[in-house]
Amino acid sequence: MNLNSRFRGTIGALSSFMEQVGGWILLIVAIGVTINAFARYGFGADLALITEAGGFVFLVVTFLGLAGAYIAGQHVAVEILEVIGNKRFVQVMQHYVIPVISVIFMALLVIMTTMMTMRYFNTGRVTLGRYPMPFWIFMAVIPLGSLIYVFVLLSDLISRVRGEAVLANLSIDDALGHAEPSSNSDRHGGQPRKE
Amino acid sequence: MSLGLLGFIFFIGMLFAIFLGLPVSIALAIVGLLGLLYVGGVNTVIIMSGTTAVHELSHFNLLAIPLFMLMSSAITASGIGNTIVDFVVKWLHRIPGALHSAAVISCGIFAAMSSSSVATAAAVGGFILPEMRKRGHNMRLGIGAVAVGGTLGMLIPPSNLFIVYGVMTETSISKLFMAGIVPGIMVVVVVVLFNTILFKMVPSLTPSAEYEHVPSKAEKMLALRNAWTGLLLITTVVGGIIFGVVTPTEAGGLGAVVALLIGFFVLKTIKGKDLPDILVQAVRTTSMLGFIIFSGLILARASTMMNLSSSVINLVQDTGLEPWQVMLIINILLLLLGTFMDGAAITIMTVPLLVPLVVAMGYDPIWFAVVFAINMELALVSPPVGLNIFVLQGVSGVPLRDAMIGTLPYALLLLGCLIILMIFPQIALWLPTVMSN
Amino acid sequence: QEFTMKLAHHYPDVHIQAAGIRTFVSEIEKNSEGRIKVLVYPAETLITGREALEAVEGGVVDVATMSTNYQTGNIPQLEYYTYPFMFDNAQHFRRAMEGGIKEMLDVEYEKYNIKLLNFYHKGALHIMHKTAFFEKPEDFSGQRLRSLGGTISQLLSSMGANPLSVALGEVDAAIERNVIDGITTNCAAHISRGWSEHLKYVTFADMSQGGEGMGMNADFLASLPEDLQKVVMDAAAKMEDQEWSDMIEDDEVSCMNKWEDAGVKVHILTPEQRGAFQKQMEPIFAEALKARPDLQPYVDIASKTR
Numbered sequence A: 001m002n003l004n005s006r007f008r009g010t011i012g013a014l015s016s017f018m019e020q021v022g023g024w025i026l027l028i029v030a031i032g033v034t035i036n037a038f039a040r041y042g043f044g045a046d047l048a049l050i051t052e053a054g055g056f057v058f059l060v061v062t063f064l065g066l067a068g069a070y071i072a073g074q075h076v077a078v079e080i081l082e083v084i085g086n087k088r089f090v091q092v093m094q095h096y097v098i099p100v101i102s103v104i105f106m107a108l109l110v111i112m113t114t115m116m117t118m119r120y121f122n123t124g125r126v127t128l129g130r131y132p133m134p135f136w137i138f139m140a141v142i143p144l145g146s147l148i149y150v151f152v153l154l155s156d157l158i159s160r161v162r163g164e165a166v167l168a169n170l171s172i173d174d175a176l177g178h179a180e181p182s183s184n185s186d187r188h189g190g191q192p193r194k195e
Numbered sequence B: 001m002s003l004g005l006l007g008f009i010f011f012i013g014m015l016f017a018i019f020l021g022l023p024v025s026i027a028l029a030i031v032g033l034l035g036l037l038y039v040g041g042v043n044t045v046i047i048m049s050g051t052t053a054v055h056e057l058s059h060f061n062l063l064a065i066p067l068f069m070l071m072s073s074a075i076t077a078s079g080i081g082n083t084i085v086d087f088v089v090k091w092l093h094r095i096p097g098a099l100h101s102a103a104v105i106s107c108g109i110f111a112a113m114s115s116s117s118v119a120t121a122a123a124v125g126g127f128i129l130p131e132m133r134k135r136g137h138n139m140r141l142g143i144g145a146v147a148v149g150g151t152l153g154m155l156i157p158p159s160n161l162f163i164v165y166g167v168m169t170e171t172s173i174s175k176l177f178m179a180g181i182v183p184g185i186m187v188v189v190v191v192v193l194f195n196t197i198l199f200k201m202v203p204s205l206t207p208s209a210e211y212e213h214v215p216s217k218a219e220k221m222l223a224l225r226n227a228w229t230g231l232l233l234i235t236t237v238v239g240g241i242i243f244g245v246v247t248p249t250e251a252g253g254l255g256a257v258v259a260l261l262i263g264f265f266v267l268k269t270i271k272g273k274d275l276p277d278i279l280v281q282a283v284r285t286t287s288m289l290g291f292i293i294f295s296g297l298i299l300a301r302a303s304t305m306m307n308l309s310s311s312v313i314n315l316v317q318d319t320g321l322e323p324w325q326v327m328l329i330i331n332i333l334l335l336l337l338g339t340f341m342d343g344a345a346i347t348i349m350t351v352p353l354l355v356p357l358v359v360a361m362g363y364d365p366i367w368f369a370v371v372f373a374i375n376m377e378l379a380l381v382s383p384p385v386g387l388n389i390f391v392l393q394g395v396s397g398v399p400l401r402d403a404m405i406g407t408l409p410y411a412l413l414l415l416g417c418l419i420i421l422m423i424f425p426q427i428a429l430w431l432p433t434v435m436s437n
Numbered sequence C: 001q002e003f004t005m006k007l008a009h010h011y012p013d014v015h016i017q018a019a020g021i022r023t024f025v026s027e028i029e030k031n032s033e034g035r036i037k038v039l040v041y042p043a044e045t046l047i048t049g050r051e052a053l054e055a056v057e058g059g060v061v062d063v064a065t066m067s068t069n070y071q072t073g074n075i076p077q078l079e080y081y082t083y084p085f086m087f088d089n090a091q092h093f094r095r096a097m098e099g100g101i102k103e104m105l106d107v108e109y110e111k112y113n114i115k116l117l118n119f120y121h122k123g124a125l126h127i128m129h130k131t132a133f134f135e136k137p138e139d140f141s142g143q144r145l146r147s148l149g150g151t152i153s154q155l156l157s158s159m160g161a162n163p164l165s166v167a168l169g170e171v172d173a174a175i176e177r178n179v180i181d182g183i184t185t186n187c188a189a190h191i192s193r194g195w196s197e198h199l200k201y202v203t204f205a206d207m208s209q210g211g212e213g214m215g216m217n218a219d220f221l222a223s224l225p226e227d228l229q230k231v232v233m234d235a236a237a238k239m240e241d242q243e244w245s246d247m248i249e250d251d252e253v254s255c256m257n258k259w260e261d262a263g264v265k266v267h268i269l270t271p272e273q274r275g276a277f278q279k280q281m282e283p284i285f286a287e288a289l290k291a292r293p294d295l296q297p298y299v300d301i302a303s304k305t306r
């Protein structure tokens, strides 16, 4: 086991863990709003916490799932080059150029939103309503989720250079005939797959 | 640099970034942040990247999206959709394209409960699309029908768009709601007619097993009996809203819970070990969508800060063209914006600036609201950036290209409806006028 | 030297309170003789009320309306003057603001590098219900009312009502489908959001006063030469005057007409009826004062200016 494959394994597991957390949050909130609704209907009482925290769930789930969605090939991209370009060119674009641009952008996003998280941490801003929660916690999910996405992109770039297995299931690979017959609807979880 | 040139660079840059093959979200965000950097500086970029995400993605209404995604993936995993689709196919056997038409009608009904177009598409798509795929129905057209049907969420009341429009322009929200009903029904009718004619003319679009097999009465009754789980789920969600037990957002949570319970205990198709996969599927689709919504907002804010929309509107205003010509230009601009921007972002950006102009030209703001709404519906289904297409390809696992191709004919039908509404404003204005007399 | 001032606010053009902002802008452009050019981003087209504090603090925009109800998470003192039945009416509220409360808020905003240029009325909360008025505390018993937490919810609970936390985007559906019986809101929202369609009974309680001001990035203000600083401050003062009188006129006259046109019935609480509610608030105030000692000066100013 070389260093890169250990890195890859860790990152794969981490991104899988993050989306699992997002999933359980979603389930808890689904149950929570349902109970809340029936409590309100039956007893005229609700738990404001559900409404107040529920407002942040879309944000939290979005960023917790970023890396996992990438690995599963679910971040949509318009691959018009796939139709017009030659195979080699498309492959270089999809395997190197676009990941590099993505890494740069996502890394900047990590830095900027970390700065904002620190700012919220320092001002001590809390959420509104009956159950004030520190705002920075919700903000922190943004750099955290983005950071794991950066790691996944980096890990796959390194793996591609070294000709090793990658994490991401890019639809381009299916189109170019590299992959198993399954398309991106199949779930690869955090499992590395051979190119 | 002149604004015109800046706007041009902005637009071309974005198309380039998208067609390069970058993830749509990253493409939009890069161009947006570069725009903010140019016009506002480093501090603006840092603050906006953080506050846009943390404040604009944290509205309770947005919770409807992940909740309906969860319901959708629970339906897919449990096979509840199967029973309903079987029921539709057997009972409406004689009607060509019945399944595709039923999808659109279901969207219309669901739209009358939900304010959100994306939630509507996710809910109905989750029921029908995975089953269509299994049975070998035409997936492109299936996605197209649900994508366009789903947009009715904002046209058929209740509608978040009309609420925002009403508050921004101080027009009566109840009149806006009424104005959306007839055009909404018109869209459903047009799409159903199209389906019927198309599937009649091209029988090969229907899987031959279903086309050739005439179901017996016994088979029909069996299908009806088997459909009870699906009917139970639909009744719970719709009834829950109608009887005031749940709000439209909470209905997503209720639907997800009930779908999971049916899968676990009634159909026994979901086992404990399947649960993480179901949850994670909802997370992934939500994440894809949420990141695009975030990027779209960044882009919208950049163009607002550059004063692009207000300059264009002033330009149009100063041309001295006839009102109908100005209206035509407005619609073309909205269509263009809609190709790569999300409806909510366009609304925030343009409504406060457009409506005063439209009213000054003597147009009815209620009619324009419906025109605007159909434009925003088109934004959801026009390539390259169409959120409903993205949601449905996520829900169904069909390649994006197929989803876009399949949506195109239905998007054109929607455009046709828009043109009809432009020519005959009475379609929108009739009901509010009648009701207020 | 010429200056460009980026101004963001949350009012659409048609909103009554947008008029004061137009005055602010035109006064500045006129009196600076074109040396200050104002770029206006109206109706939350650039930033929303939720971000106004960070945006002005960090210089994304130079000046913005401070949406105080979104800023209590940063500046808890912004909640103090919204305590139910603290003020008799908008005039009393204004006297208290000018009698020292604004000065205390200035200090809080300064911590965010923001100069609070002025402070004005934003309308008072009343109780809107489907079928009934609320004339005494007992009337609240068992009512399901949407309320946004804080002391208003405490008051409602103490009178036996069920305060419910329905999110803003869901209020319409909640009213229409009988999820709730009523809401606490101001006249402008009641009418412009169409809630008056279903909630035809307004108890004009002047229950909780709302206010906000224009916040300017302190560095931006300091960067202006002194004569232009004065131009800005004068314009802000003129705007303040206009906002107070526009809003009070709207709340007390125009709203009544709009309500009448919409077929809404209005009951204005008598001083005796208000007295009963003020009494109901006493233990809540006492409890709040124990938890937040810095509330005391706000209460003192309120009673001194009564």
Ligand code: NA
Pocket: B110, B111, B112, B113, B114, B115, B116, B152, B153, B154, B155, B156, B157, B158, B159
């Ligand atoms: Na709707």
Ligand code: NA
Pocket: B338, B339, B340, B341, B378, B379, B380, B381, B382, B383, B384, B385, B386, B387
């Ligand atoms: Na589009």
